[in-house]
Amino acid sequence: MKKTKTRIFIASALFLMIVAVAITFIKRGHSYDLQVFRTGNGWGYDILKNNRVYIHQPFIPAIEGETPFSDRESARKTGRLVISKIRKREIPAVSKEEIDSILTGK
Structure with a gap:
């Protein structure tokens, strides 16, 4: 049970980091x-x-x-x-x- 919660937490954190990086690159565009x-x-x-x-x-x-x-x-x-x-x-x-x-x- 504890391993499952840890895996869910790590997967969620990685997903949020990927989304944050993607948003940064999309907004950046050309200057x-x-x-x-x-x-x-x-x-x-x-x-x-x-x-x-x-x-x-x-x-x-x-x-x-x-x-x-x-x-x-x-x-x-x-x-x-x-x-x-x-x-x-x-x-x-x-x-x-x-x-x-x-x-x-x-």
């Missing part, structure tokens, strides 16, 4: 971070995935030409939008309308 940087005449951003550059964006996306962001805040807002799309499993492309909204503050 995305944003770094805004100064370019020669403006601003850009990097999206980091697990501390490695995943997207390097030195220019405003969705507009013609190679124009950097004029201010740090616009680059930051655009980078945050891209991370939000990635986390929602959406295509991380930014539309002209989204850029216009960020740049005009609407």
Whole structure:
């Protein structure tokens, strides 16, 4: 009888440990971070995935030409939008309308 209780206790403890480890790994997923940087005449951003550059964006996306962001805040807002799309499993492309909204503050 005592051996049975001990075995049940050990099995229960192992099961709980396995569940705890599984939950930790499931919640962990990928870590995305944003770094805004100064370019020669403006601003850009990097999206980091697990501390490695995943997207390097030195220019405003969705507009013609190679124009950097004029201010740090616009680059930051655009980078945050891209991370939000990635986390929602959406295509991380930014539309002209989204850029216009960020740049005009609407």
